[in-house]
Amino acid sequence: MSEFTKTIIRESTDEAPEFVVSFASKAVHQWYNFIHFIEELPGGLLVINYIKASHKNDPWRTLLEVLLALLALRYFLASKYSQDEKDKVVLSNKEIDDLIDDWEPEPLVQPLRKDERWQLDAIPSVEGPITKHVNVVDPKTNQKLTDVLNFASKDYLDMSMNPTVKENAIKVIKNIGVGACGPPNFYGTQDVHIRVCEDLARFLGAEQGIIYGQDFCTPTSVLPCFLKRGDILIADGGVNIALQKAAVISRCDVEWFNHNDLDHLEEILESLQDVLSDGPLNRRFILTEGLFENFGDSPDLKRLVEIKNKYKFRLILDESNSIGTLGPNGRGLPEVEEIPRSEIEITMGSMANAFGASGGFCLGVKGMIYHQVLNSSAYVFSASLPPYAARAASTVIHLLEDAEVSGAENPIIAPLHQNTKLMHKLFRNSASLKNLVKLRSSDYSPVLHLRINHELRRQLNLPEGYGGPGSKSLMNLYNPRF
Amino acid sequence: MTTSHSQPIPFPDPTNEENPSSPERLNLSPTTSHSVIKEHRRRRSSSLISKVGPETFETKQDQDIQDNMNATWVHFKGAWLIHFVILTMLKITYDLIPTISNELSWTLTNVTYCIGSYIMFHQIKGTPFDFNSGAYDNLTMWEQIDNGDQYTPVKKFLMGVPIFTFLISTHYSNYDLNLFVINLVACLCVVIPKLPYSHRVRVNIPYLTDQQIIN
Secondary structure, three states, X not given: OOHHHHHHHHHHHHHOOHHHHHHHHHHHHHHHHHHHHHHHOOOHHHHHHHHHHHHOOOHHXXXXXXXXXXXXXXXXXXXXXXXXXXXXXXXXXXXXXHHHHHOOOOOXXXXXXXXXXXXXXXXXXXXXXXXXXEEEEOOXXXXXXXXXXXXXXXXXXXXXXXXXXXHHHHHHHHHHOOOOOOOHHHHHOOHHHHHHHHHHHHHHOOOEEEEEOOOOHXXXXXXXXXOOOOOEEEEEOOOOHHHHHHHHHOOOEEEEEOOOOHHHHHHHHHHHHHHHHOOOOOOEEEEEEOOOOOOOOOOOHHHHHHHHHHOOOEEEEEOOOOOOOOOOOOOOHHHHHOOOHHHOOEEEEEOOOOOOOOOEEEEEOHHHHHHHHHHOHHHHHOOOOOHHHHHHXXXXXXXXXXXXXXXXXXXXXXXXXXXXXXXXXXXXXXXXXXXXXXXXXXXXXOOOOEEEOHHHHHHOOOOOOOOOOOOHHHHHHHOOOO | OOOOOOOOOOOOOOOOOOOOOHHHOOOOOOOOOOOOOOOOOOOEEOOOEEEOOOOOHHHHHHHOOOOOHHHHHHHOHHHHHHHHHHHHHHHHHHHHOOOOOHHHHHHHHHHHHHHHHHHHHHHOEOOOOOOOOOOOOOOEHHHHHXXXXXXXXXXXXXXXXXXXXXXXXHHHOOOOHHHHHHHXXXXXXXXXXXXXXXXXXXXXXXXXXXXXXXX
């Protein structure tokens, strides 16, 4: 028996009752046996010595350490659980069977409604290439109409039918075939792709360019590269559907300002000041179009650049419709407003409109482009632009550059400008059309935007808009007083 | 759209010729996911203790796009071994400095390890990679490990290391009271945030920490 236990027994015999003494002596004996048993175990002596050395007559500290060891033990013995499991609904087998029995699959293709049938039957089909003049088959009479003037094409400069462009494209197809056979980073980049990037950058005065296989995918791929949760995008409410989708999938905070209303934009920027001033620094962009696809007008770029510089935002400009159409040499809105391209941090555009080829592009400083090479989903994962389309776009740019005359309009683009003005003048001054439609686009827009007159709309019982904020269904949803 | 806003959303007068249709006068955003009047941006909490809200459907989707490489590496064998390698290196480094006693060197090893692992596992939020559109921006690395599951083998191991280091370092620092307190505080600073009760909990210390982003 150790010195310690002896002391306890001696002290307790002095005044304690008999049963306590016997109980204590039994407990001490058991404890002694237990310690002895531990000592007998392999490694037991080591543990006892460790505890003896640690204890050093400080029970509080020992208690703390034992508690910590117990906590660790409890943690190690607990079984794994998932945070999500609480949210999951567990169904019994019978419930699952019931649900399956109840399920009636909808037909993969719904039968056509009467109006849909009518609409399908009324669409004339075009035979041959879609160009300035097309051959149309009337769906009702099956009669062929040749050489019909096509108003529904965005090939503004008729470049897809240009003999030089066609010849160059055919040459490329004969040499290397039609497809690029892979994403740009994986065998999909050929010399023609590099050349068209250089041509685009030179033509529009940017540092570097990058091309995409499809113009619709360009913004939905470029925007998420530079915007994520917590970043801020202030977008014009009238931007095209590709830009709207891009804004949403980038997951950033989007603010929308009234279409071309820069006062409203400034108002939003002012109201954001206190939010912007605190917290971690985020990326901030303003998004607008050079020539609006939905409206046929342009923003006041000079003031926009002043605003974005004042509030330290970056500017994203979609020039899908303005390149090749606006400006004396077709260099887009900045050429009209005499603003250097460097003021626009990200320029996006389409090669499928005025360039008569296909695909989209993005222009800006080197670092911005290089970031996309590694980070842009469409560039990394999608097949690259067919080489002949790249060559066609390159040829168009060279044709435009070669035709340039200093101090005058580019002779290739001048007819487009004249026709655009003429068309707007005719539609604007027509007395008979005045009661039916309203001309919405600006005089420089190559696309005429006509809106059905409000009175006529009411008489025909048509809604003010479809799906957008002006539409009846949404109005009822958001504001019951309508 | 919440109905709590007393002010009705100002709508364009549809009979007004000047506002013929949708986005010209924009009183609703083109996207339904972003209403015009909204709780602005990331919600910050100024209370002392707050909890990060549950993920939205979109965020969960973004988290599932790709393996979270910021958290998966802890499963590698080397990632377990490196803790002991680092501890040994720290001990050797502190031993090499003259005038530092054995007791102090153990304490410094423990404290350095705790500070380092606190910064790595519990302070820095988000991921260094750009794959998830910032879907993990509100979560610490500890909360990202195993998608937030508790009591997984990795978490047990990572919980065990600081406790083991504490016991060793207090033992070898010969139970000097000051050193013991320093060791204990360092150990608790990394053990408490690892407990399941601390999952997604944010502590706000006035004048010391920034306001915590909880949504």
